[in-house]
Amino acid sequence: MTTFSIMVEQAQARVPVTVLRLQGDIDAGTQPILQDRAAEMIAMGTTHMVLDMSEVGYMGSAGFRAIHAINNLLDREQSDAFERSKYLKLLNPNSEVEKVIRTLGFDAFLDIHHDRDQALESF
Amino acid sequence: MEALHACGFLAGMPDELLQALAARCRVLTVGPDRAVVTQGEAGSTMYVIIGGEVRVHDGEVTLARLGEGEVFGEMAVLDAEVRSATVTTTSDATLLELERDSLFDALATHPGGFQAILHAVLQRERGIVHDVKTRTEQVLAYEKELEIGRRIQAGFLPDALPTAEHWQIASCFEAAREVAGDFYDAFELPGSGRLALVLGDVCDKGVGAALFMTLFRSLIRAASLYGFVDPRIDADTAGRAGASREQDTLVNTLVTTNRYIATTHASSSMFASVFFGILDPASGRLDYVNAGHEAPIVFRSDGECLTLEVTGGVVGLFAAAPYRAAHVMLQPGDMLLAFTDGVNEAKNAAGDQFSEQRLLELENVRALTPDELLQHILGQVRAFRGEAPQSDDISMLALKFLGV
Structure with missing residues (x-):
């Protein structure tokens, strides 16, 4: 059983941003924890979110499904154009996770930042 | 009282x-x-x-x-x-x-x-x-339903692989559970003599993945055979100068399939990685789109290896995702191997992965037929896994150009 936890931080950039600090592996077992927590924050008013992945060792396809679902919740316009998410950014995935992000093509839709301030200011 | x-x-x-x-x-x-x-x-x-x-x-x-x-x-x-x-x-x-x-x-x-x-x-x-009797009957009923599902799903894989002169083609498919998210397909595009080759892996496992597998496989086959295209994408693809008919078919098929699933099933967040190629058996030219899939390997007859890296993202999530086609010329003696991550990510009891490296380092590939290559890899994966259970579906397609 993998352990997985989430720390929530609120930051103020040009807009208020919720930072979810993810700790542990994201697989089919832990993915609902991430998805439910993000949905809860969005229901409570979060409009912009950063997923801090500094402490994520592994992310499987279930994690990508969660990221897609979270972006769907944040992006209420569901515009048809091909564009990067204005509401969800990824911070500091390790090189293994980043490689998978690029292989699956998620980098075309989500900005990947390696500096927290830069991620916050990007909204 | x-x-x-x-x-x-x-x-x-x-x-x-x-x-x-x-x-x-x-x-x-x-x-x-x-x-x-x-x-x-x-x-x-x-x-x-x-x-x-x-x-x-x-x-x-x-x-x-x-x-x-x-x-x-x-x-x-x-x-x-x-x-x-x-x-x-x-x-x-x-x-x-x-x-x-x-x-x-x-x-x-x-x-x-x-x-x-x-x-x-x-x-x-x-x-x-x-x-106990009631529950046993229920379990047997579920098992029977699952077995029916497994058989119906098997019908979504080709009965027989197409043939082409000077080529050998082989496939293998091992589900980790009764029903699977992996799929492969191979069929002739009528009138052109070209062969379509598809290998896909739907995220997740079990019944959910199996349901989506039937959808992905059917859309890809139908769109490429019957040429139906989402009307909104005509403008995107019409202007691609120099694109061959094969590349148009590849791109249109994946753009249409992706848009359909990403919009019709948006709330499911289900996706598939897909390698989709169209082979001209006469010349050895393989046009392909690699949509977020493990890079297939070309074992050149001279000992070199070439990997066919991604040219687009996974299918089914982002409605407006673009796809780009690439091509490779296969020479007589070359072998192409496409596989799903059940192969390279197979784990042994210690948690180590079989890894793509082991595939690249396979010896004497050139002496094998495609079928022998797949059996050889399956044997290697099983030996590597040892007592550890098969955690993911395994599918592979291999083809070899015997030369004109």
Whole structure:
């Protein structure tokens, strides 16, 4: 059983941003924890979110499904154009996770930042 | 006394015995969420529920819910073994507690009571036998349904691979469970002599992945065979100068399939990685789109290896995702191997992965037929895995150009 936890931080950039600090592996077992927590924050008013992945060792396809679902919740316009998410950014995935992000093509839709301030200011 | 009368377990007892028991009972009131008896502990008391409800459970698994007039704790009282399950109140509850010694004292003076208890225990046993039978029938029914699903899904894989002069083609498919998310397809594009080759891996496993596998496979096959295209993408692709008809088919098929699933099934967040190629058997030219899939390997006849890296993202998530086609010229003696991550991510007991590197380092590939190559890899993966279970579906496609 993998352990997985989430720390929530609120930051103020040009807009208020919720930072979810993810700790542990994201697989089919832990993915609902991430998805439910993000949905809860969005229901409570979060409009912009950063997923801090500094402490994520592994992310499987279930994690990508969660990221897609979270972006769907944040992006209420569901515009048809091909564009990067204005509401969800990824911070500091390790090189293994980043490689998978690029292989699956998620980098075309989500900005990947390696500096927290830069991620916050990007909204 | 009334409560004991109302209790099915004790109902058959003579009135004098019930009276004797009633005098020896203690009334307990218990709040919700309290464990009255705990699995594995010794116990000398049984309980009749006068009011409220309890849950009989083994850890998280609920075995039964009991209410007014029902009894629990009697097994440990009768056979003096430890408690077989935990019983927790789910509401405020009022219970009658009866000690083993009190029960046996009362039975000693009213031997007729033994017959009533024996009867009650046997009634319960008959109930259990009936439950086990019902559940076994349910499990068998589910297994039968799953087997039907497995057979129907097998029908979504090609019955036979197409043939082309000077080429050998082979495939393999091993599901980790009854139904799978992997798929492969190979078929001739009518009138052109070209072969379409598809290998895909739907995220997740089991029934959900299997349902989406049938959708992905069908859309890709239908769109490429019948040329249907989402009208919104004509403008995107019409202007791509120099694109061959094969590349148009590849791109249009994936753009259409992606848009359909990303919009129609947006809330499912289901996706597939897909390698989709169109081969011209006469020239050895392979046009392809690699949509987020493990890079297929070309084993060149001269010993070099080439990997066909991604040219687009996974299919099914982002409606407006663009796809780009690339091509490679296969030479006589070359072997192409496409595989799903059940191969390179197969794990041994220590948690190490088989890895793509092991595929790139395979020796004597050039001496093998495609079928021999796939059997060789399957053997290697099984040997590597050892006792560890197969955690993901495995599919592979291999083709070899024998030369003109």
